[in-house]
Amino acid sequence: MHNRTRVLATAFLTALVSGIAFSADIPECLSASTYVLSAPQSWWDEVNLLSRLIMGEATGEPFTGQVGVGAVVINRTRSPSFPGTIPGVVYDPDAFESVTVGLIWSRTPDDNHVRAAELAINGWDPTGGALFFWNPSKPVSPWIWSRAIIAQIGNHVFAR
């Protein structure tokens, strides 16, 4: 436990000083596209949280659509318009209905949700850079339709 704390502390300092964020492999970690600037999180904690959000928001969607929802979260962490960490984005007030109503804690993510989260954290982005998604057949804020839709996967549209 002590060693883990030390590792995370060292990692945090490294990330802070170098400006390079956590990631799962060397190229991703070196890449500025993963410039998340987050406080240290263990990779698995992030996978767990993201898989829960994917479960809450995209259960029943095709697998690629589930990865797309995860990618939206990752894209938000890289945008100056949103909180800079996965927990920050997931718990952004009123950002995700499944968080607002507590759905993400009511069930356990299945293997596909976890796999979708891993792929999204690993850099897969089937949306091509989307920052928003919604189901057009459900009531949503009219504001959301002002965003530029760039893809539709399953029942979700993805927008920038």
Next chain:
Amino acid sequence: MRQRGRTGLTILLGVIATVAVILSMAQYRQAKAAKVQLEASRQRALYSLVADVENIEASLAKARAASTMGQQTTLLTASYSKAQSARESLAQVVVPGVDFTNVRQFIARTGDYCLVLSQRLARGGAVTPAEWSELARLEAGVKDLSSALLTTLQKASLGGTRATFVGVQGFKSAALSPADALSQGFSEIDQLTQSIPSPVYDGPFSERNQALLALARPGPPISAEDAKNVGLGFLNPGESYQTVSVGVTEGSIPSYLVTGKRADGSEVMTAVAKQGGAVLWAQDGRDLGIAKHDIQAARDAAGAFLSSKGFSGLKETGWRKPGPRSNRIVFTFVSTTWVRYGGTDVPVILYPDTVKVEVGLDSGRAVAFDQRPYLTTHDNPMRAIPSPLISREEARAVLKMDLKVLDGSPRLTVIPILPTTEALAWEFRAQQGDDTYLIYVNAMTGKEDVVLHLIEDDTGAMAV
């Protein structure tokens, strides 16, 4: 007898009603306490935000007045750190109907700008007079923001009251209700931050780096029918699907989305670039079975898959799987090239040119593929890789002497500094105690560019 029964029933109903009232009151108190706690945490976030923004301003002002590079670096880093805190605080502030996008962007970019300059100073570079002027302009913007936040806080009369609590009306004599004061104040803050131009710089949050990445070599446009043929033949050549559809995405690289749906409902989706017809990524969404293949078999399968797609000379840089008994594993590959050094050709690892392959350990077949980074950097006509000006020995001299450099180090690499910037660097794999590090020393300037901590276990390697 009947009378006694009625009396008993009345008593029972009375007891039930009393218990119900007691439970309701207890639940009401709990709900009220939860609301108070929630409101208190949001008020705390607002107070923290005000303090953080004030501290950004203070650190910026001191950085501009500091005379030594050490002080400037420290104070700019402090500004960045406070900007990060402000972002976190702002993420917890809730004002119904108010969009925080502009204030979020302003704070994030101000902090980002400070970080970029502090890192440059830390690496021995200098901040130009124009950049100091830009910092002064940002400091003025932060000062205005700080003032507006304080005014909003005061108007909302939050100090030590329960004025904004749900169902509790406080300060009835105030011209605005606390909620309206917050709403009006943050609407004004939104306009204020929108009016401050973003700094022009090369950083992760700068507007130029938020712009879209493009294919290095786009190629001629292809038709949807061509894309369908490419997509269906990519991950599982020869497989027939119950239905096939072709959609489009206008994302960072416009592409066709080719979807093959199986009878069991699972889908194979492949994105094919509209310009040139390269496969950007592909995913097989089938359920994966029990793992039957080991890592080496999966590695061989990933390599064979890449060879079948025309890749050659790629080098594996890492792998990761969810757990020791997981049924899938992701391999990362990068391309290589050669440069002249010391009178001979030496290999250079091109980290930006990344290709990833996920292999299902049940079947030993590729189940996901992604080469978007590779397609945006590899063979980019704008890329020029020079010969290193710093020798291996000079680079080694930059490292702390108590670091044990491991065999095979250093290697020459190209590393991404920003989406638009790459650097040629010597990569040292080094140990200090039980810890392993990857340290990148710029091969042109001799400065230590990046330090990564390498954590390796039986689920792969993680660089942090």
